[in-house]
Amino acid sequence: MGVGLALLRQGLVFGANALQRRLSVSLEISNKDRSYDWFLAWMLHQNQQLTPRAFQFFRSHELSVETTVKQRKNGSSSALFNLVAGPGTHWFQYRGAWMKVKRERETRAMHALGVPWETVTLTALSRDRALFPHLLAEARDLAMRDHEGKLVIHTAWGIEWRPFGQPRQKRPLHSVVLEPGVSEKIKTDCEAFLERRQWYADRGIPYRRGYLLYGPPGSGKTSYIQALAGSLSYDICLLNLSERGLTDDKLVHLLSNAPEQSFILIEDVDAAFNKRVQTSEDGYQSSITFSGFLNALDGVASGEERIVFMTTNHLEKLDPALIRPGRVDLAQVIDDASPRQAQLLFTQFYGGSHNVTGISDSEVQALALRLHDMVAEEMHVGKRVSMAALQGHFIRHEAQDALVSCQKLFSCKPVL
Numbered sequence: 001m002g003v004g005l006a007l008l009r010q011g012l013v014f015g016a017n018a019l020q021r022r023l024s025v026s027l028e029i030s031n032k033d034r035s036y037d038w039f040l041a042w043m044l045h046q047n048q049q050l051t052p053r054a055f056q057f058f059r060s061h062e063l064s065v066e067t068t069v070k071q072r073k074n075g076s077s078s079a080l081f082n083l084v085a086g087p088g089t090h091w092f093q094y095r096g097a098w099m100k101v102k103r104e105r106e107t108r109a110m111h112a113l114g115v116p117w118e119t120v121t122l123t124a125l126s127r128d129r130a131l132f133p134h135l136l137a138e139a140r141d142l143a144m145r146d147h148e149g150k151l152v153i154h155t156a157w158g159i160e161w162r163p164f165g166q167p168r169q170k171r172p173l174h175s176v177v178l179e180p181g182v183s184e185k186i187k188t189d190c191e192a193f194l195e196r197r198q199w200y201a202d203r204g205i206p207y208r209r210g211y212l213l214y215g216p217p218g219s220g221k222t223s224y225i226q227a228l229a230g231s232l233s234y235d236i237c238l239l240n241l242s243e244r245g246l247t248d249d250k251l252v253h254l255l256s257n258a259p260e261q262s263f264i265l266i267e268d269v270d271a272a273f274n275k276r277v278q279t280s281e282d283g284y285q286s287s288i289t290f291s292g293f294l295n296a297l298d299g300v301a302s303g304e305e306r307i308v309f310m311t312t313n314h315l316e317k318l319d320p321a322l323i324r325p326g327r328v329d330l331a332q333v334i335d336d337a338s339p340r341q342a343q344l345l346f347t348q349f350y351g352g353s354h355n356v357t358g359i360s361d362s363e364v365q366a367l368a369l370r371l372h373d374m375v376a377e378e379m380h381v382g383k384r385v386s387m388a389a390l391q392g393h394f395i396r397h398e399a400q401d402a403l404v405s406c407q408k409l410f411s412c413k414p415v416l
């Protein structure tokens with residue numbers, strides 16, 4: 001009797017397993033893969049839409065919170081709390097099939113950035129294998145739709161690039177006021193490069209272009225690069241050379257595996273390689289070497305497109321090896337406010353549709369002209385002001401008052 005029952009039990013277990021194998025398909029997605037974030041965002045989206053027949057969560061008791069901070073136009077911000085399926089088991093229905101989501105977190109092993117490894121295992125109670133590609137394609141399309149018309153900033157995650165934060169509203173290129181012709185020069189160069197892929201291939205020249213924007217802090221270097229990326233529908237890959245754990249090998253990998261249609265942005269490149277030894281402010285010496293960095297910039301000769309933007313406040317500190325043609329093809333100074341730039345920034349700020357001060361546009365123009373003359377006079381005696389300082393000043397003052405207290409913003413600075 002006992003033997004019979006044991007056999008029956010074993011038979012049932014075997015049968016149930018066989019049935020499960022035949023009637024269900026499973027898919028494992030780890031947070032090493034890009035589709036992991038897409039899938040979680042898709043789950044969240046479905047949960048918010050709550051289209052009961054297409055998608056339905058069993059009332060789950062294991063939740064995680066995802067907080068998104070949204071900046072409003074008036075500068076204030078609000079936080080949205082979204083409850084997503086946390087580690088544990090959840091069920092939902094997709095295209096008529098029940099699906100089990102098992103989200104697991106590995107607590108012992110951590111990712112280099114202190115993020116635990118995670119996996120979600122999806123098991124569909126259906127024999128239809130096409131469900132997963134459908135679901136993943138939906139999740140990817142949703143993520144792409146979210147990014148459409150927006151600027152995505154990626155940062156390095158170990159040897160991978162991952163989107164950092166929410167996609168941002170693109171900044172119009174004209175809102176970064178540079179000296180006449182400078183923006184056009186850089187944009188035209190970049191566009192000409194993008195049209196010459198075949199030209200490079202025919203001559204066996206690696207298809208890459210390097211830009212260096214140099215000048216004092218707050219002159220608009222970063223803002224311009226981001227606005228340019230947005231105007232060309234490119235993303236930004238922000239590379240921090242001082243990051244702990246970054247090695248020469250990882251750098252080569254990151255530079256050769258940047259997402260398509262993206263600029264690689266390396267800020268303050270002088271700080272990273274002062275005197276060819278790489279140190280950060282707290283004295284930490286990373287394992288990247290200067291020659292390793294140059295090799296990574298050169299990369300292996302390949303047809304892959306690569307556009308690198310570097311910025312610095314101190315051109316004189318850069319090693320000539322770094323700024324030779326091939327590594328830096330176009331170097332452009334982006335300086336403190338010129339009289340013309342200050343005038344334009346003023347009219348952009350207070351004039352046209354932004355005119356909420358009640359003064360006429362011609363009065364705004366007249367004030368802008370006075371600012372133009374003030375900047376010219378100050379420059380004459382060796383005093384200058386950054387565009388960032390002017391912007392900050394305009395934010396705090398009405399058009400009529402802006403000029404009164406403007407003078408104290410100027411300080412003596414060496415001319416580049």
Ligand SMILES: Nc1ncnc2c1ncn2[C@@H]1O[C@H](COP(=O)(O)OP(=O)(O)OP(=O)(O)O)[C@@H](O)[C@H]1O
Nearest residue numbers: 175176177216217218219220221222223387388391
């Ligand atoms: N030329 C400019 N036109 C419009 N706004 C500007 C300009 N320059 C700076 N700003 C404003 O000042 C702020 C700082 O600018 P940004 O970070 O681009 O300067 P930066 O040159 O990259 O500075 P740093 O060298 O310190 O990194 C931004 O909010 C930007 O809007």
